[in-house]
Amino acid sequence: MASPNPVVERLDLLSEQWEAFATDEEPRLLLWQLDPDELRMVDAFLAREGDERTGVHDDVFVTLETPFQHPETHGYALYQTFAAGYLESREALSAAGVDAEWQLAPFAERPGHDIPFLIRACESFITHYELGRHLVLVLRPRLVADPDAYQLWLHRFALVTPPHVRALVLDDTDAPAFLTLATTERVRVRAVPARLDMPGALEAVSRDAGNLETPGGQLRHRLVQLGAALKKQDLTSALELGSAAIAIATAHGLWHAAVPVHFTLGGGLAGAQRLKEAEAEYTAAEAMALRGEREGPDEARAACATLRVQARLGLGSVLIAERAFERAAELYEQTTPLAAALGDPKGVLDCQRLACFCYEQADKPELALRSGAAGLATARSMDEQTLAASTFPYLAETLMRLTESGPLAPLRPQLEREIALVTQPRERVLECPPA
DSSP states (O other), rough: OOOOOOOHHHHHHHHHHHHHHHSSSSSOEEEEEEEEGGGHHHHHHHHHHTTTTTOSSSSSEEEOOOOBGGGGGGGHHHHHHHHHHHHHHHHHHHHHTTTOOOOOOOOOOOTTTTHHHHHHHHHHHHHHHHHSOOOEEEEEOOOSSOOHHHHHHHHHHHHOOTTTTEEEEEESSSSSSSSHHEEEEEEHHHHHHOOHHHHHHHHHHHHOOOTTTTTHHHHHHHHHHHHHHHHHTTTHHHHHHHHHHHHHHHHHOOHHHHHHHHHHHHHHHHHTTOOHHHHHHEEEEEEEEHHHHSSHHHHHHHHHHHHHHHHHHHHHHHHHHTOHHHHHHHHHHHHHHHHHHOHHHHHHHHHHHHHHHHHHTTTOOHHHHHHHHHHHHHTTSSSSHHTTTTTTTHHHHHHHHHHHGGGGGGGHHHHHHHHHHHHOOOOOOHHHHHH
């Protein structure tokens, strides 16, 4: 008999946790406490429940990403997001033969009356569609302006909403944002740790995938085990597994496959404040990437050039943690042409920004200004979209600090003008049609 799929097992575990919450008459709000690697499983659970062909439960889940900005009117904002999504889907619902005639509720915002209004709108939707059990508001705000006020709002909602309207909020297992709510309201709120053991699932998936007698399969399995060891903060096992993975990669000339192992070990060692050892891992990662550029398979050489830059950036972060700012600045300066060779203007700007910051921290203002000026020149050459996705605001902030006082203060007006020129909308050049 085939062993059950480990991913499906985790989905079923979430399903059992949800069923236990949904069949309890008392709670209204589920705080699902998750590790970062468990989030995608909740997304998969919601996707499965959102498809009538695969859904297990009779509940209807509606995900709302409305920012939490104004506590007195947040319920209205949630309704507006809900209503906008319904209007967008009306045509598709009609095409599928589904009634799309639910009447949206008119409202005038009355601060403090938002939760009763939201509940009435939800009840109207439930009645119109004769929902089997619950309408579940999956609240995943893109922004929370005031976390304490948001907890109070959720508490108010949980106290007054009826049993057939529930809310689902995702929280962090190790650093729960809703700890106060979970500990002060034990009747209407349930905090449930998912405990999915995703490292165990990945190891089972790797084992089921087979090919463990091949270098690629062995390397894949060691990497999965390495990730699990680091999650448990078992550095001794992680270092043993990492060494085994690197040995497999190098024995078969897979230099590009060894580099991420060094990255992973470097990150784990840095997190444990074993900075000198982390520094050695990133240095080894660069050496391995360089060897891959020169000796590796043709299809991996370009990737090794990128990995080399990433290894140097990782080393720079460790040097900053060690407060070896001048060494870090020199490293970033030396990395700039490598990023330029990759055709990566954002990477170039990041190297120049970090060099500027590190020289500032090393009390070398003139060198910091030199790097910052180079960064300004790079930013000026970027198109608006690339600039918007870059770290230019941090460079500008550093340059303003550099010229706040001291010998560089006279340069501040000029730098302010140059920063303004970079950030202003680019003029569009209209091409004239040929005569």
